[in-house]
Amino acid sequence: AQKVTQAQTEISVVEKEDVTLDCVYETRDTTYYLFWYKQPPSGELVFLIRRNSFDEQNEISGRYSWNFQKSTSSFNFTITASQVVDSAVYFCALTGGRAGNMLTFGGGTRLMVKP
Amino acid sequence: ETGVTQSPTHLIKTRGQQVTLRCSSQSGHNTVSWYQQALGQGPQFIFQYYREEENGRGNFPPRFSGLQFPNYSSELNVNALELDDSALYLCASSDDRGGYYGGYTFGSGTRLTVV
Numbered sequence: 100a101q102k103v104t105q106a107q108t109e110i111s112v113v114e115k116e117d118v119t120l121d122c123v124y125e126t127r128d129t130t131y132y133l134f135w136y137k138q139p140p141s142g143e144l145v146f147l148i149r150r151n152s153f154d155e156q157n158e159i160s161g162r163y164s165w166n167f168q169k170s171t172s173s174f175n176f177t178i179t180a181s182q183v184v185d186s187a188v189y190f191c192a193l194t195g196g197r198a199g200n201m202l203t204f205g206g207g208t209r210l211m212v213k214p
Numbered sequence: 215e216t217g218v219t220q221s222p223t224h225l226i227k228t229r230g231q232q233v234t235l236r237c238s239s240q241s242g243h244n245t246v247s248w249y250q251q252a253l254g255q256g257p258q259f260i261f262q263y264y265r266e267e268e269n270g271r272g273n274f275p276p277r278f279s280g281l282q283f284p285n286y287s288s289e290l291n292v293n294a295l296e297l298d299d300s301a302l303y304l305c306a307s308s309d310d311r312g313g314y315y316g317g318y319t320f321g322s323g324t325r326l327t328v329v
Contacts, residue, residue: 103256134317142302142325143218144257146317190256199270200245200308202318204256 101126101193105205113213120176120189120208128196133174138188181212218321220305226327232293235324237305239286246288251302300328
């Protein structure tokens with residue numbers, strides 16, 4: 100069975116600080132996909148990034164960056180120079196292999212960015 | 215049509231009743247998934263439909279059922295409602311690749327309260 104753990108339930112930072120959201124996953128499959136989604140107060144989940152298990156290249160997109168390390172089964176997400184609009188709940192998710200298209204989500208990390 | 219639309223946005227039902235939740239998927243997306251998100255938790259996979267047939271199911275009892283229609287709309291039906299069914303129900307659509315590349319597009323959800 101697949102499992103995703105987000106140990107940080109809530110993080111509070113002041114605007115312009117950098118913040119890293121941790122994600123640890125478990126799977127027996129060799130082919131899988133990892134995602135990060137953002138859930139603002141309006142409720143919809145907004146897709147941020149996808150990574151497959153064969154691509155450990157880290158990625159930077161504007162103020163966002165992701166660090167995928169298979170050796171530690173981690174897929175961490177960093178926001179540089181945080182802004183109040185980044186306040187939301189962030190979910191890490193896993194799919195693929197025997198799970199098919201089912202997304203297995205972590206419990207989420209609530210990020211609060213204060214002005 | 216872009217985006218995923220869900221209706222109603224909020225709903226209050228009495229224990230034992232039946233409810234139907236509706237979703238209009240993004241045009242061209244043949245796969246639709248339903249998720250249940252209890253307060254403060256990550257979404258849990260209920261089931262997925264691909265081209266109008268069930269294509270995977272999570273750990274939910276048979277009183278949770280669904281339909282997918284050719285016009286990219288779908289329904290989630292829940293019979294014999296229980297208090298624990300109170301949650302945000304999210305609909306997500308993807309193209310034939312199952313969200314592997316572009317991720318799933320989520321709706322804003324239906325907030326169901328069972329009293």
